[in-house]
Amino acid sequence: MPALGMVGLVNAEARKTSSTAAWWALLIPAVLLCLLVTAISESSAAVAVAKALVFVAPFAAVFGVVCAAAEFSHRTITTSYLTAPGRAQLVLAKVALAAGVGAGYALVCVPFGLLGIVLGGNEMGSGAFSTVLGLTLVGMVVYALWAIVGVGIGMLIGNQIAAVLTVVLYLTLVELIVELMAIWVFSLENVREFLPKGSADQTLAGFAGDVSIDRLLEAPTLDVTPWWVTLLVFCGYAAVAVLGGIAGAQHRDIT
Template identity: 30%
Template sequence: MGLLIKAEYRKIITTKMWWALLIPSVLLAIGWAWLGGYFFSQVASGLGEVFDDAGVNVDLDKMSWASLGLTRAMNFATLFPMVFGALAVASEINRRTITTSFLTASTRSAVLTAKAIVYVTWGLVYGVVVALGATIGTAIGSDSAVLPGAGDWIIILLTGVLACVLWTLFGMGVGALLGSPVAALLVLLLYAGLVGPISEFVITGASNYSNIAGLMPNGSANGLTGSTAAELLFQQAKDMVAASGQSQVITDDVVNGFNQLVRFAAGAPGAFAMWLSGLIFVAWTALFFVTGMVRNNSRDIT
């Protein structure tokens, strides 16, 4: 197994793909976090002025709005580890280089297990680098008053790193299942970039079925980081309203509306709590990964 793992690392390091995808993922994380931090800082400032003019004694402009930019940046950047994972098996099947690995190893399962171990570590690498990029962008673009506390910041980053690892394995499973890098990339990018977000928006708009979005792969993955940021802001708002002594005038509709608003802003409309979103996305990842691996245990490699 050790030799197979070493061989998989060499396959990756001796090509340009790993850094060709890593560089734009970092740049995207920095850019989106920077813009998101700036945008939500301006929103918070405007919100504070509106509340002051209305004589409302609630400092919602002092909440951790920058966490939304941090969350959004990490969610967007997960596209790259997903693509990286999608090419893990699919590109080898397409070039028939996996034939040699299957024929020289003790079993196909050993080859696929070695790939899984290696790509988990690469998912961690992508996650850590993306987290650092998002941190830099958020710190530069955000007003200090709206930055999350250190503990909340770390939790968001950790959930983002976990999302990168799971997206890597998710992409690997889809690539292994389809056996074509072009087909795998088209399916994954269309779903993650277009079909998933649009369907979440449409489903969440139907209030009776809003949580269905949180059961989808894209919705549950975004819920990992998005629910963390949304719950942070929601709790801060509740505490501030309670401290102001005005909680009795806040209706349930206002509470639910605010909760839905911050979840939508965090990119996690209809998502469940962080831990439940994580379990749902783990289940989706396991489904596609295991199915892809089983498919390749019996695939014709001639």
């Protein structure tokens, strides 16, 4: 019975999502940017696709935020809480739906990335197909985790605009400042690989074989953390975000 209840909640979340334009309004610029990044890239196919996935990953996170926090803006969260068997179950249903959509974003973006490589006149290279196929699967996991992180933040903050701004500011500015301070003050040169965005980016970069993708400081002698380790680190951040979202849902007064 609990499993059937979760299926019903996920189906309800899917209906809510399909009734809005948010999912495709975020997907369209994501795929176009992915195409543009690979079209102007001079890297190998796998590295170009990895760079594109890194560049457009915030769209998956923002979708997760919207998936969670839109109900607060539309004032439908009270009804959702009352019709769900529990607030935690509702959050987990949103997590499941957002993870599926996030993975779908990566699945759609990769073919557009390959199209960009072709339109840019670059060679695919031998063995590129198998690497890109594996990168697609890894990208789907990373994007699913980004969407999960977005749900956690959206449920924790409870305000759609504030949650989106928090995610955007963190991804564009806050983590950069944290990394620079860690490098310059504490000489922690590989700290980025253990921060949320850095661990996600390094997962994609490491799998593609480019250990210096989007790195602030080039350090040829730096020991680079394996991609599967940084993926586990990012999984930890996603778990923390979900727990935070559940805690926020449990303790928030919605009356």
